[in-house]
Amino acid sequence: MGNQKKIIMAKNNKFYPASGGVNLSRPPMSIGERGLSSPFSLKGRGWSRKHLLGLAELSAEEINTILDTAGSFKEVSTRNIKKVPALRGKVVVNMFVEPSTRTRTSFSLAAKRLSADVVDFSSSGSSLVKGESLKDTARNIEAMGVDIIVIRHSSPGAPHLLSKILKASVVNAGDGPHEHPTQGLLDIFTIREKKKKIKGLKIAVVGDILHSRVARSNIWGLTKLGAQVIAVGPATLVPDEFKQLGVTISYNIDEIIPEVDVINILRIQLERQNTNLFPSIREYARLFGINSERLKKAKPDVLIMHPGPINRGVEITPEVADGKHSVILEQVTNGLAVRMAVLYLVSEIK
Amino acid sequence: MGQILIKNGRVIDPANKLDRVTSILIADGKIKSIGTKIDKADEVIDAKGLIVTPGLIDMHVHLREPGKEDEETIASGSTAAVAGGFTSIACMPNTDPPIDDEASAEFVYLQAKRTAKANVFPIGAITKNRQGKELAEMGQLVRGGAVAFSDDGEPVSNAEVMRRALEYSKMFNRPIISHCENKDLVGAGVMNEGLVSLELGLAGMPAIAEEIMVHRDMMLARLTGGRLHLAHITTIGSIELIKWAKNQSSLGRINVTAEVTPHHFTLTDKCIKNINGGFDPVFKVNPPLRTQKDIEAIHQALKDGTIDVIASDHAPHAPEEKEVEFNLAPFGMIGMESMLPLVITELVDKKILTLSEAVAKMTVNPARILGISKGTLAVGADADITIIDLEKQWVIDPSKFKSKSRNCPFAGRKVKGKAVKIIVGGKVIAL
Numbered sequence: 001m002g003n004q005k006k007i008i009m010a011k012n013n014k015f016y017p018a019s020g021g022v023n024l025s026r027p028p029m030s031i032g033e034r035g036l037s038s039p040f041s042l043k044g045r046g047w048s049r050k051h052l053l054g055l056a057e058l059s060a061e062e063i064n065t066i067l068d069t070a071g072s073f074k075e076v077s078t079r080n081i082k083k084v085p086a087l088r089g090k091v092v093v094n095m096f097v098e099p100s101t102r103t104r105t106s107f108s109l110a111a112k113r114l115s116a117d118v119v120d121f122s123s124s125g126s127s128l129v130k131g132e133s134l135k136d137t138a139r140n141i142e143a144m145g146v147d148i149i150v151i152r153h154s155s156p157g158a159p160h161l162l163s164k165i166l167k168a169s170v171v172n173a174g175d176g177p178h179e180h181p182t183q184g185l186l187d188i189f190t191i192r193e194k195k196k197k198i199k200g201l202k203i204a205v206v207g208d209i210l211h212s213r214v215a216r217s218n219i220w221g222l223t224k225l226g227a228q229v230i231a232v233g234p235a236t237l238v239p240d241e242f243k244q245l246g247v248t249i250s251y252n253i254d255e256i257i258p259e260v261d262v263i264n265i266l267r268i269q270l271e272r273q274n275t276n277l278f279p280s281i282r283e284y285a286r287l288f289g290i291n292s293e294r295l296k297k298a299k300p301d302v303l304i305m306h307p308g309p310i311n312r313g314v315e316i317t318p319e320v321a322d323g324k325h326s327v328i329l330e331q332v333t334n335g336l337a338v339r340m341a342v343l344y345l346v347s348e349i350k
Numbered sequence: 351m352g353q354i355l356i357k358n359g360r361v362i363d364p365a366n367k368l369d370r371v372t373s374i375l376i377a378d379g380k381i382k383s384i385g386t387k388i389d390k391a392d393e394v395i396d397a398k399g400l401i402v403t404p405g406l407i408d409m410h411v412h413l414r415e416p417g418k419e420d421e422e423t424i425a426s427g428s429t430a431a432v433a434g435g436f437t438s439i440a441c442m443p444n445t446d447p448p449i450d451d452e453a454s455a456e457f458v459y460l461q462a463k464r465t466a467k468a469n470v471f472p473i474g475a476i477t478k479n480r481q482g483k484e485l486a487e488m489g490q491l492v493r494g495g496a497v498a499f500s501d502d503g504e505p506v507s508n509a510e511v512m513r514r515a516l517e518y519s520k521m522f523n524r525p526i527i528s529h530c531e532n533k534d535l536v537g538a539g540v541m542n543e544g545l546v547s548l549e550l551g552l553a554g555m556p557a558i559a560e561e562i563m564v565h566r567d568m569m570l571a572r573l574t575g576g577r578l579h580l581a582h583i584t585t586i587g588s589i590e591l592i593k594w595a596k597n598q599s600s601l602g603r604i605n606v607t608a609e610v611t612p613h614h615f616t617l618t619d620k621c622i623k624n625i626n627g628g629f630d631p632v633f634k635v636n637p638p639l640r641t642q643k644d645i646e647a648i649h650q651a652l653k654d655g656t657i658d659v660i661a662s663d664h665a666p667h668a669p670e671e672k673e674v675e676f677n678l679a680p681f682g683m684i685g686m687e688s689m690l691p692l693v694i695t696e697l698v699d700k701k702i703l704t705l706s707e708a709v710a711k712m713t714v715n716p717a718r719i720l721g722i723s724k725g726t727l728a729v730g731a732d733a734d735i736t737i738i739d740l741e742k743q744w745v746i747d748p749s750k751f752k753s754k755s756r757n758c759p760f761a762g763r764k765v766k767g768k769a770v771k772i773i774v775g776g777k778v779i780a781l
Contacts, residue, residue, distance in 0.1 A: 056549065133673070155675035155677040155678065156552050157629025157675065160627055176551050176552075178550055178552070211551075241548045
């Protein structure tokens with residue numbers, strides 16, 4: 001990867017995150033006790049975005065910048081004191097208008113490790129259930145002096161709406177079936193860490209592609225970095241139009257298993273089985289569930305990934321989820337580093 | 351009311367196959383003569399370099415009164431109509447309460463008489479409360495002033511109800527205006543189903559949902575001999591079907607006409623991805639914005655006569671309703687004040703339609719479908735006239751609109767052509 005030298009440089013500087021594309025040949029003004037504060041602008045150095053709304057609009061360079069920055073932040077989590085002052089004095093609001101455990105906890109911890117003040121906001125018990133519009137709610141929260149709003153919402157484009165009406169940075173933590181950029185990034189980060197490259201890899205994304213924001217963010221990010229993505233699932237959930245995004249389509253998991261380097265297994269939402277998109281969970285598990293029998297035909301170093309939460313016995317069997325190919329928990333660990341990187345990068349841009 | 355003379359204008363009246371520079375004399379609110387030698391009158395309008403047409407008709411608008419007077423009223427909507435060059439509009443019955451009985455139709459008629467600047471023709475509902483179950487009292491609606499029947503905004507999903515509507519309405523020689531949408535196929539869709547909806551993760555409304563209903567209703571029209579008008583047609587498939595139906599004769603002529611809107615012949619679903627940072631609900635409309643291929647098919651269908659009418663489907667919504675998540679925003683965009691320049695800029699200037707063909711689709715054709723004595727400059731007709739400056743270049747600015755609402759998808763667009771003067775029933779209104 002073109003940005004590896006920057007990671008190495010960052011390692012030399014224990015307290016400073018290397019942002020890919022950020023040229024560290026100019027030394028930071030003050031490090032040491034002050035730790036991770038940014039003494040210079042990232043603008044023109046590989047990152048200029050105030051918001052992270054999706055991976056569709058990012059360039060390969062921008063994606064690499066985030067991944068490299070995350071690489072440096074991952075080290076912070078291994079320290080005895082897992083905290084740096086990069087976002088000290090800043091306020092991050094986690095506005096989760098749709099249920100979430102891991103993403104919300106991950107963003108919360110990421111912000112705390114950057115020393116930001118963090119407020120968790122959920123729709124239940126909020127003014128949104130009293131009929132206040134998202135626009136008014138967000139403006140009121142912002143009026144309290146917020147620097148970054150992390151939003152999870154069931155409507156595609158809700159983060160885009162906020163980015164147009166707020167002065168704060170907006171980070172998309174999942175907007176309906178549209179995008180889940182930090183999940184896409186942490187998936188790619190994990191693959192890159194394990195495989196030492198992205199370009200040329202064959203990566204299967206298996207499941208309900210049509211309704212999956214994780215699939216979309218993976219497709220955008222991976223194809224930009226030169227991987228070949230195969231979308232696998234029932235014909236009802238893998239529309240032909242995906243081909244126009246540079247993706248190969250397959251309805252047969254057994255056919256593609258031998259050739260892929262990574263299998264990213266999506267959660268099958270149990271409520272979908274009553275919508276005629278597939279007849280039953282049982283049939284789905286038979287046709288597309290990843291089990292150890294199927295995996296026998298896979299490459300010996302195949303990676304098994306899953307964004308969670310897992311339906312054990314549906315899209316993945318327990319022995320695969322917990323088996324030697326699985327990097328599912330490492331994805332979670334990496335998610336923290338990726339989200340620290342994203343919060344840090346967007347906070348630098350006014 | 352005295353005499354008005356319009357002279358030196360290029361008079362285009364497709365109803366009378368007229369396209370030449372001549373003069374029009376108006377007396378007592380009626381057309382008195384065309385090509386008159388008289389050059390004196392109480393009021394003389396010099397239309398040199400301008401186009402003079404029968405008052406334009408927009409046969410598909412939503413005026414929101416009664417029920418949502420914050421978004422539009424019969425007064426404000428008819429003022430917007432006049433500003434856009436329309437002397438007559440036909441308003442859809444999806445108000446609150448809906449126009450589904452004699453009294454409510456008469457309310458629109460009377461309220462228009464009291465407050466409207468243009469002629470307003472109410473369209474009555476096909477079914478009671480627009481629920482698609484029981485036929486509305488069509489005979490009474492006609493007595494109340496209804497010129498057509500439509501549950502617009504909602505399809506009549508039950509084919510048997512639609513069959514009876516087409517049969518029953520024959521007694522009044524009034525058309526059934528069909529909003530073609532199969533609700534099962536549309537589901538929770540919010541935009542055209544295709545590559546863009548897939549990229550954006552927004553639920554799609556497939557073209558086939560329209561086409562199936564277009565086909566169903568034309569077959570029912572053939573069965574019943576009823577008069578069918580297809581509102582806001584948007585897809586290649588629909589156009590192929592309509593073209594086929596209009597050429598049928600062996601099993602009996604299908605009495606069908608069809609309309610398109612300016613937004614469907616100008617904009618595509620890509621607007622939802624590319625404009626204003628994406629996901630702007632100003633582009634959310636039903637039927638949805640389709641693709642460039644559909645636009646090309648619509649152009650061809652306008653040219654070859656498959657499409658009879660251009661109408662705006664003017665659908666006002668309050669700002670707070672549209673400044674929400676895309677999924678939650680209501681469908682609809684306003685259109686009366688941008689329609690004429692879009693017809694000129696997108697169709698006439700691009701040589702898709704001649705000026706006369708374009709004027710026909712906004713005058714004589716909708717008048718014939720609605721059975722109203724408008725859309726013509728025949729001697730004795732109501733003196734409804736639109737005077738158009740074809741060359742005027744301007745930028746669409748919804749903040750200057752007369753409509754109460756601002757949900758216009760064409761803000762900032764450079765266009766050509768504008769109505770500069772309008773005469774409604776012999777009364778001159780400068781614009």
